[in-house]
Amino acid sequence: MTTGPTPRELLARLGAGEPSATEIVSEVRTEAMLPFFNDPSNQAQAGGIRIAGSLSAIVSVTAEMSWQRAAALQDWLTDRRGADPLATNETELAELVSDTLFAGGDLAGTARYLGTFIVAGRARRTVRMLIGLTRPVSEAQYAASWAKALAELKAASPDRFARIRAFLTMLLEEESVQVEKLLLLSAVGDLIGHSIATGPSGS
Amino acid sequence: MPSFPPDCVSASPGLRLRPVPELGACLAYDPVRARLHTLNPVSWLILTLCDGRPRQAIAEEFARSLRGLPGTQPEPGAFSRGLAQLEALGLVATHPSGATPKETPR
Numbered sequence: 001m002t003t004g005p006t007p008r009e010l011l012a013r014l015g016a017g018e019p020s021a022t023e024i025v026s027e028v029r030t031e032a033m034l035p036f037f038n039d040p041s042n043q044a045q046a047g048g049i050r051i052a053g054s055l056s057a058i059v060s061v062t063a064e065m066s067w068q069r070a071a072a073l074q075d076w077l078t079d080r081r082g083a084d085p086l087a088t089n090e091t092e093l094a095e096l097v098s099d100t101l102f103a104g105g106d107l108a109g110t111a112r113y114l115g116t117f118i119v120a121g122r123a124r125r126t127v128r129m130l131i132g133l134t135r136p137v138s139e140a141q142y143a144a145s146w147a148k149a150l151a152e153l154k155a156a157s158p159d160r161f162a163r164i165r166a167f168l169t170m171l172l173e174e175e176s177v178q179v180e181k182l183l184l185l186s187a188v189g190d191l192i193g194h195s196i197a198t199g200p201s202g203s
Numbered sequence: 204m205p206s207f208p209p210d211c212v213s214a215s216p217g218l219r220l221r222p223v224p225e226l227g228a229c230l231a232y233d234p235v236r237a238r239l240h241t242l243n244p245v246s247w248l249i250l251t252l253c254d255g256r257p258r259q260a261i262a263e264e265f266a267r268s269l270r271g272l273p274g275t276q277p278e279p280g281a282f283s284r285g286l287a288q289l290e291a292l293g294l295v296a297t298h299p300s301g302a303t304p305k306e307t308p309r
Contacts (some may be wrong), residue, residue: 004222007229007248008268014227014244016269016277019285021246021292024230024239 014080058114058182059131059142063174070118070127076167077116089163090116096164097131100149102141110135111145129171139181210297212253212261212286218294220247231294240292245277249285253295258286 065073077090094113101111114130133142154161171177219232229247231240242250248268252261262282269276289295 005224007222007244007251008272010222010224010227010244011248011269011272016245016272017243018277019246019249019281019288020243021231021250021285021288021294022241023292024241 055112055132055134055184056136057133057184059133060178060180060182061129061131061171062119062126062176062178062180063128063171064124064126064176065174067125069170069174070125073116073127073167073170074118076163076170089167092160093164093167096149096153100152101145102137103149107135107137107141107145110137126176127171210258211255211300212258212295212297213255214250214253214295215293218250220250222247233293236293238293240294245281246285246288249282250289250294253286253289257300258297261286 077088077093079089081087081089081092097111097113098109102108110133112132112134114132116127116129119126119128137145150161150164153164215233215235217234219234221230221232222228223230226241227244229242229244229250231242231247231250232238233240249261249265252264252268256264265282286295290297
Protein backbone atom coordinates (compact mmCIF):
# COMPACT_ATOMS: atom_id res chain seq x y z
CA MET A 1 0.00 0.00 0.00
CA THR A 2 1.36 3.38 -0.95
CA THR A 3 0.97 6.52 1.10
CA GLY A 4 0.38 10.02 -0.17
CA PRO A 5 -1.27 11.07 -3.39
CA THR A 6 -2.39 8.77 -6.16
CA PRO A 7 -0.88 9.13 -9.63
CA ARG A 8 -4.09 10.66 -10.90
CA GLU A 9 -4.00 13.33 -8.17
CA LEU A 10 -0.44 14.15 -9.16
CA LEU A 11 -1.40 14.22 -12.82
CA ALA A 12 -4.27 16.57 -12.04
CA ARG A 13 -1.77 18.93 -10.42
CA LEU A 14 1.14 18.58 -12.82
CA GLY A 15 -0.59 17.68 -16.06
CA ALA A 16 0.06 14.61 -18.16
CA GLY A 17 2.90 14.08 -20.58
CA GLU A 18 5.08 11.38 -21.99
CA PRO A 19 5.65 8.41 -19.70
CA SER A 20 9.09 8.17 -18.18
CA ALA A 21 10.56 5.35 -16.11
CA THR A 22 14.27 5.25 -15.43
CA GLU A 23 16.54 3.31 -13.18
CA ILE A 24 18.39 5.30 -10.57
CA VAL A 25 22.04 4.40 -10.85
CA SER A 26 24.17 5.03 -7.81
CA GLU A 27 27.36 6.97 -8.24
CA VAL A 28 30.23 7.92 -6.02
CA ARG A 29 30.77 11.62 -5.73
CA THR A 30 33.79 13.24 -4.21
CA GLU A 31 34.79 16.84 -3.71
CA ALA A 32 36.83 16.57 -6.89
CA MET A 33 33.60 16.00 -8.79
CA LEU A 34 31.90 19.12 -7.48
CA PRO A 35 33.53 21.98 -9.34
CA PHE A 36 32.43 25.40 -8.18
CA PHE A 37 35.10 27.89 -9.09
CA ASN A 38 36.87 28.44 -12.39
CA ASP A 39 35.66 25.40 -14.23
CA PRO A 40 33.59 26.65 -17.15
CA SER A 41 33.77 23.23 -18.77
CA ASN A 42 31.62 21.84 -16.02
CA GLN A 43 29.29 24.68 -15.27
CA ALA A 44 26.10 22.78 -14.65
CA GLN A 45 27.42 20.10 -12.35
CA ALA A 46 27.61 21.83 -9.00
CA GLY A 47 24.15 21.09 -7.71
CA GLY A 48 22.54 22.85 -10.63
CA ILE A 49 24.41 26.06 -9.95
CA ARG A 50 25.77 27.52 -13.15
CA ILE A 51 28.86 29.55 -12.51
CA ALA A 52 31.38 30.59 -15.14
CA GLY A 53 34.33 32.00 -13.28
CA SER A 54 34.75 32.86 -9.65
CA LEU A 55 32.07 34.62 -7.75
CA SER A 56 33.10 38.08 -6.76
CA ALA A 57 30.17 38.50 -4.44
CA ILE A 58 26.85 37.01 -3.46
CA VAL A 59 23.81 39.12 -2.79
CA SER A 60 21.76 37.45 -0.09
CA VAL A 61 18.13 38.36 0.46
CA THR A 62 17.03 36.77 3.72
CA ALA A 63 13.67 36.89 5.43
CA GLU A 64 12.19 35.06 8.36
CA MET A 65 8.69 34.00 7.57
CA SER A 66 5.91 31.68 8.55
CA TRP A 67 5.83 28.15 7.27
CA GLN A 68 2.71 29.00 5.24
CA ARG A 69 4.48 31.94 3.62
CA ALA A 70 7.50 29.78 2.84
CA ALA A 71 5.20 27.17 1.34
CA ALA A 72 3.62 29.85 -0.83
CA LEU A 73 7.08 30.86 -2.03
CA GLN A 74 7.89 27.23 -2.73
CA ASP A 75 4.68 26.84 -4.70
CA TRP A 76 5.57 29.91 -6.71
CA LEU A 77 9.07 28.64 -7.48
CA THR A 78 7.90 25.23 -8.65
CA ASP A 79 4.84 26.39 -10.57
CA ARG A 80 5.26 25.23 -14.14
CA ARG A 81 5.27 27.57 -17.12
CA GLY A 82 3.98 26.16 -20.41
CA ALA A 83 4.45 22.65 -21.75
CA ASP A 84 8.15 22.44 -20.99
CA PRO A 85 8.42 20.30 -17.83
CA LEU A 86 11.62 22.09 -16.88
CA ALA A 87 10.19 25.58 -17.24
CA THR A 88 9.04 26.94 -13.91
CA ASN A 89 8.65 30.35 -12.35
CA GLU A 90 12.09 29.81 -10.86
CA THR A 91 13.69 29.23 -14.26
CA GLU A 92 12.02 32.44 -15.44
CA LEU A 93 13.50 34.25 -12.47
CA ALA A 94 16.91 32.74 -13.18
CA GLU A 95 16.69 33.86 -16.79
CA LEU A 96 15.73 37.36 -15.74
CA VAL A 97 18.74 37.60 -13.44
CA SER A 98 21.21 36.00 -15.85
CA ASP A 99 20.08 37.60 -19.09
CA THR A 100 18.57 40.91 -18.12
CA LEU A 101 20.39 42.28 -15.09
CA PHE A 102 23.25 44.48 -16.31
CA ALA A 103 22.31 43.66 -19.93
CA GLY A 104 23.67 45.93 -22.59
CA GLY A 105 26.66 47.21 -20.64
CA ASP A 106 30.14 46.26 -19.59
CA LEU A 107 28.71 44.20 -16.74
CA ALA A 108 26.45 42.05 -18.96
CA GLY A 109 26.33 38.45 -17.75
CA THR A 110 27.68 39.37 -14.34
CA ALA A 111 24.72 38.15 -12.30
CA ARG A 112 23.65 34.56 -11.72
CA TYR A 113 20.61 33.35 -9.84
CA LEU A 114 21.98 30.72 -7.47
CA GLY A 115 18.72 29.64 -5.92
CA THR A 116 16.27 30.25 -3.14
CA PHE A 117 16.98 28.23 -0.06
CA ILE A 118 15.22 27.52 3.18
CA VAL A 119 17.47 27.76 6.21
CA ALA A 120 16.15 25.42 8.86
CA GLY A 121 18.06 26.09 12.04
CA ARG A 122 17.21 25.19 15.59
CA ALA A 123 16.09 28.67 16.49
CA ARG A 124 14.39 29.88 13.36
CA ARG A 125 13.52 29.23 9.78
CA THR A 126 14.39 31.65 7.07
CA VAL A 127 14.17 31.81 3.31
CA ARG A 128 17.22 33.04 1.46
CA MET A 129 17.55 33.99 -2.18
CA LEU A 130 21.13 34.12 -3.45
CA ILE A 131 22.34 35.97 -6.51
CA GLY A 132 25.97 35.53 -7.49
CA LEU A 133 28.00 38.31 -9.05
CA THR A 134 31.08 37.34 -11.03
CA ARG A 135 32.49 40.88 -11.11
CA PRO A 136 32.61 43.71 -8.58
CA VAL A 137 29.37 45.68 -8.68
CA SER A 138 28.42 48.59 -6.47
CA GLU A 139 25.15 48.58 -4.58
CA ALA A 140 23.98 51.50 -6.70
CA GLN A 141 24.74 49.64 -9.92
CA TYR A 142 22.97 46.55 -8.60
CA ALA A 143 19.84 48.45 -7.58
CA ALA A 144 19.75 50.38 -10.84
CA SER A 145 20.08 47.20 -12.88
CA TRP A 146 17.10 45.64 -11.10
CA ALA A 147 14.98 48.73 -11.67
CA LYS A 148 15.92 48.76 -15.36
CA ALA A 149 15.36 45.03 -15.81
CA LEU A 150 11.94 45.12 -14.17
CA ALA A 151 10.87 48.18 -16.14
CA GLU A 152 11.87 46.51 -19.39
CA LEU A 153 10.14 43.30 -18.38
CA LYS A 154 6.96 45.18 -17.52
CA ALA A 155 6.93 46.78 -20.94
CA ALA A 156 7.78 43.61 -22.85
CA SER A 157 5.81 41.01 -20.92
CA PRO A 158 3.30 42.26 -18.35
CA ASP A 159 2.27 38.73 -17.35
CA ARG A 160 5.82 37.67 -16.68
CA PHE A 161 6.46 40.91 -14.83
CA ALA A 162 3.42 40.26 -12.63
CA ARG A 163 4.70 36.78 -11.77
CA ILE A 164 8.19 38.02 -10.87
CA ARG A 165 6.71 40.91 -8.93
CA ALA A 166 4.55 38.52 -6.93
CA PHE A 167 7.62 36.60 -5.84
CA LEU A 168 9.67 39.66 -4.99
CA THR A 169 6.75 41.08 -3.05
CA MET A 170 6.39 37.91 -0.99
CA LEU A 171 10.09 37.95 -0.18
CA LEU A 172 10.82 41.65 0.21
CA GLU A 173 7.67 42.70 2.04
CA GLU A 174 8.54 40.59 5.05
CA GLU A 175 9.42 42.86 7.95
CA SER A 176 12.48 40.80 8.73
CA VAL A 177 14.00 41.02 5.26
CA GLN A 178 17.73 41.71 5.04
CA VAL A 179 19.63 42.31 1.83
CA GLU A 180 23.33 41.66 2.28
CA LYS A 181 26.32 41.53 0.01
CA LEU A 182 28.71 38.73 0.80
CA LEU A 183 32.26 39.13 -0.40
CA LEU A 184 34.65 36.25 -0.81
CA LEU A 185 36.90 36.72 2.18
CA SER A 186 39.97 35.35 0.49
CA ALA A 187 39.56 37.85 -2.33
CA VAL A 188 38.94 41.15 -0.56
CA GLY A 189 42.50 41.83 0.44
CA ASP A 190 44.06 42.49 3.79
CA LEU A 191 41.35 43.43 6.25
CA ILE A 192 43.86 44.48 8.90
CA GLY A 193 45.60 46.66 6.37
CA HIS A 194 42.42 48.64 5.70
CA SER A 195 42.25 47.43 2.13
CA ILE A 196 38.55 46.76 2.13
CA ALA A 197 36.61 49.91 1.57
CA THR A 198 33.51 48.90 3.42
CA GLY A 199 34.96 47.58 6.66
CA PRO A 200 36.31 49.20 9.77
CA SER A 201 39.97 50.05 9.77
CA GLY A 202 42.39 48.85 12.34
CA SER A 203 42.54 52.28 13.87
CA MET B 204 -12.75 -16.42 -32.01
CA PRO B 205 -9.39 -15.84 -30.36
CA SER B 206 -6.87 -18.64 -30.68
CA PHE B 207 -4.89 -17.57 -27.62
CA PRO B 208 -5.92 -16.06 -24.30
CA PRO B 209 -5.29 -12.33 -24.08
CA ASP B 210 -2.04 -11.17 -22.51
CA CYS B 211 -2.44 -9.90 -19.00
CA VAL B 212 0.02 -7.60 -17.30
CA SER B 213 0.97 -7.53 -13.63
CA ALA B 214 3.39 -5.49 -11.59
CA SER B 215 6.44 -7.46 -10.50
CA PRO B 216 5.97 -9.29 -7.20
CA GLY B 217 7.20 -7.46 -4.12
CA LEU B 218 7.52 -4.08 -5.80
CA ARG B 219 7.60 -1.20 -3.31
CA LEU B 220 6.19 2.15 -4.38
CA ARG B 221 6.84 5.44 -2.60
CA PRO B 222 5.31 8.62 -4.04
CA VAL B 223 7.52 11.69 -3.90
CA PRO B 224 4.98 14.37 -4.81
CA GLU B 225 7.41 17.24 -4.26
CA LEU B 226 9.50 15.79 -7.09
CA GLY B 227 6.44 14.93 -9.17
CA ALA B 228 7.50 11.30 -9.21
CA CYS B 229 7.16 7.91 -7.59
CA LEU B 230 10.07 5.74 -6.57
CA ALA B 231 9.75 2.04 -7.28
CA TYR B 232 12.04 -0.41 -5.55
CA ASP B 233 12.38 -3.89 -6.98
CA PRO B 234 13.67 -6.05 -4.12
CA VAL B 235 14.24 -9.06 -6.36
CA ARG B 236 16.73 -7.24 -8.57
CA ALA B 237 17.70 -4.67 -5.90
CA ARG B 238 17.00 -1.87 -8.32
CA LEU B 239 15.51 1.57 -7.67
CA HIS B 240 13.55 3.39 -10.34
CA THR B 241 11.94 6.76 -10.69
CA LEU B 242 8.60 6.99 -12.47
CA ASN B 243 6.84 10.12 -13.61
CA PRO B 244 3.10 10.24 -12.86
CA VAL B 245 2.14 8.83 -16.25
CA SER B 246 4.36 5.78 -15.87
CA TRP B 247 3.27 5.44 -12.26
CA LEU B 248 -0.36 5.43 -13.37
CA ILE B 249 0.35 2.70 -15.92
CA LEU B 250 2.12 0.63 -13.28
CA THR B 251 -0.74 0.91 -10.80
CA LEU B 252 -3.17 -0.27 -13.46
CA CYS B 253 -1.11 -3.41 -14.09
CA ASP B 254 -3.02 -5.59 -11.65
CA GLY B 255 -3.35 -8.68 -13.82
CA ARG B 256 -5.90 -7.28 -16.22
CA PRO B 257 -5.59 -7.83 -19.97
CA ARG B 258 -3.39 -5.29 -21.72
CA GLN B 259 -6.35 -3.87 -23.65
CA ALA B 260 -8.35 -3.30 -20.45
CA ILE B 261 -5.38 -1.50 -18.92
CA ALA B 262 -5.04 0.69 -21.99
CA GLU B 263 -8.72 1.62 -21.82
CA GLU B 264 -8.55 2.40 -18.11
CA PHE B 265 -5.41 4.48 -18.74
CA ALA B 266 -7.22 6.52 -21.39
CA ARG B 267 -10.21 6.97 -19.07
CA SER B 268 -7.97 8.13 -16.23
CA LEU B 269 -6.33 10.83 -18.33
CA ARG B 270 -9.56 12.16 -19.74
CA GLY B 271 -10.35 15.63 -18.48
CA LEU B 272 -6.98 16.25 -16.91
CA PRO B 273 -5.51 19.71 -17.40
CA GLY B 274 -2.36 20.38 -19.39
CA THR B 275 -0.75 18.49 -22.20
CA GLN B 276 -2.10 15.06 -23.00
CA PRO B 277 0.34 12.30 -23.91
CA GLU B 278 1.04 11.70 -27.57
CA PRO B 279 -0.72 8.74 -29.24
CA GLY B 280 1.04 5.52 -28.38
CA ALA B 281 2.14 6.83 -25.00
CA PHE B 282 0.57 3.89 -23.21
CA SER B 283 2.44 1.33 -25.32
CA ARG B 284 5.71 3.21 -24.90
CA GLY B 285 5.17 3.54 -21.17
CA LEU B 286 4.32 -0.12 -20.75
CA ALA B 287 7.33 -1.12 -22.85
CA GLN B 288 9.58 0.96 -20.58
CA LEU B 289 8.17 -0.73 -17.51
CA GLU B 290 8.61 -4.16 -19.09
CA ALA B 291 12.19 -3.36 -20.08
CA LEU B 292 12.96 -2.36 -16.49
CA GLY B 293 11.35 -5.53 -15.19
CA LEU B 294 8.69 -3.64 -13.26
CA VAL B 295 5.82 -5.44 -14.97
CA ALA B 296 5.47 -8.86 -16.50
CA THR B 297 3.13 -10.23 -19.12
CA HIS B 298 1.43 -13.55 -18.52
CA PRO B 299 -1.49 -15.51 -19.94
CA SER B 300 -4.96 -14.83 -18.68
CA GLY B 301 -5.70 -16.60 -15.43
CA ALA B 302 -2.21 -16.47 -13.98
CA THR B 303 -2.27 -14.05 -11.05
CA PRO B 304 0.66 -12.25 -9.46
CA LYS B 305 1.79 -13.42 -6.07
CA GLU B 306 1.97 -9.97 -4.58
CA THR B 307 0.81 -6.53 -5.59
CA PRO B 308 2.95 -3.38 -5.21
CA ARG B 309 2.88 -1.77 -1.82
